[in-house]
Each structure stands twice: as structure tokens, then as C-alpha cells.
Amino acid sequence: MARDSWDSWDEDGTPHPLARRRSGRSEQEPDRLPEVRELEVLGWEPAPGETLWAFLPYVWPPADRTWIPDRSTHWAVETRLDGRGHITGVEAAPLAGPDLQGLDREAEEVLTGLGIPQRPPGRLWLLRPPGSLPTVGAVLDRLRALARERGVEVRPSAEFLALVRAELASPDAGSGAGA
Numbered sequence: 001m002a003r004d005s006w007d008s009w010d011e012d013g014t015p016h017p018l019a020r021r022r023s024g025r026s027e028q029e030p031d032r033l034p035e036v037r038e039l040e041v042l043g044w045e046p047a048p049g050e051t052l053w054a055f056l057p058y059v060w061p062p063a064d065r066t067w068i069p070d071r072s073t074h075w076a077v078e079t080r081l082d083g084r085g086h087i088t089g090v091e092a093a094p095l096a097g098p099d100l101q102g103l104d105r106e107a108e109e110v111l112t113g114l115g116i117p118q119r120p121p122g123r124l125w126l127l128r129p130p131g132s133l134p135t136v137g138a139v140l141d142r143l144r145a146l147a148r149e150r151g152v153e154v155r156p157s158a159e160f161l162a163l164v165r166a167e168l169a170s171p172d173a174g175s176g177a178g179a
Contacts, residue, residue, distance in 0.1 A: 007165075009057070010065070013067075015069055018035050030124050036068070044066065045127055045128070045136045055114055057125040078090070
């Protein structure tokens with residue numbers, strides 16, 4: 001597969017086939033959706049939500065990434081306390097549209113700063129670890145360690161993005177052997 005075909009949000013692609021069995025809005029949070037749980041059993045993991053990794057699905061090997069429609073609900077939780085710090089009440093309400101847009105604003109700013117197109121809305125990304133490392137978390141740990149070894153600051157930057165791209169594109173990506 002050509003290297004250029006990796007850098008994409010799979011704009012014309014279809015969601016994972018397991019997602020087709022579900023439709024409509026769910027009151028569950030993203031990681032609790034049934035289709036996410038089903039995909040986890042098959043070795044897929046939700047893409048990390050930290051802003052540092054906002055670009056990750058864009059540069060992840062296409063054979064090891066997929067997405068499903070985001071039909072989850074994000075909740076605002078308000079907790080009331082009495083004068084002694086005891087909880088007297090809890091209310092949860094779905095986040096409104098403007099609040100939802102605010103959740104992604106920082107990630108979108110990072111993508112713009114890196115010269116990466118904005119993510120297609122309404123998708124939850126799932127990844128599988130390429131190579132021999134057992135989890136996506138282990139791959140991320142390896143990428144952080146590799147950055148430290150090479151004197152690259154672990155932050156959203158062109159230099160860190162280039163290191164991640166090169167490591168994920170290497171034949172032994174995720175093996176711990178380095179690029």
C-alpha cells in the first residue's frame with residue numbers, strides 16, 4: 001500500500017460492519033456502546049482521547065484502524081454538596097450542541113497546527129496494535145520512549161508527528177525494534 005494512502009480520515013470508507021447492526025442515539029458513553037464492546041473482543045481498542053494523539057487515526061496503518069458512527073451521549077454531571085462536603089444530590093444531563101463542539105475544539109486546533117485536515121464528524125475510531133506489541137497503549141508507550149531516545153519532545157508538533165508516522169510505517173512497527 002502506498003504511503004500516501006495512509007494519511008487519511010478514510011473519508012470515503014464505510015464503518016466497521018458490526019456497526020451496521022445498531023442505529024439511533026444511545027444514552028451510553030462512547031466506550032460503553034455495545035458495538036465498541038464487541039469490537040474490543042475482536043482486538044480493537046478505542047483510539048486514545050488525549051489531545052496529544054488527536055492525529056493518530058489519520059496516520060495509523062489503514063489495515064489496523066476502523067471507525068463506527070458515534071451514537072453515544074456525552075453527559076454533564078452536576079454534584080451538589082452540603083456545608084460538610086457530603087453529596088446531597090447528583091443530576092446528569094446530555095451535553096448540548098455547543099458544549100459538544102467545545103469538547104473537540106482543542107483537538108481540532110492541534111490538527112490545524114499540524115497541517116492535518118479536520119476529522120470527519122460523528123465517528124468513533126478504533127485501532128489494533130500493528131506489529132507484536134499487545135495493545136495500543138503499549139504502542140503509545142513505545143512511541144513516547146522512542147521520542148525520548150531521539151530527543152523529540154512528546155507534544156503535538158511536526159517533529160513528533162514525523163516520528164510517529166515513520167515508526168508506524170516501518171515494517172516492524174510496534175515491535176519495539178524502532179524505526
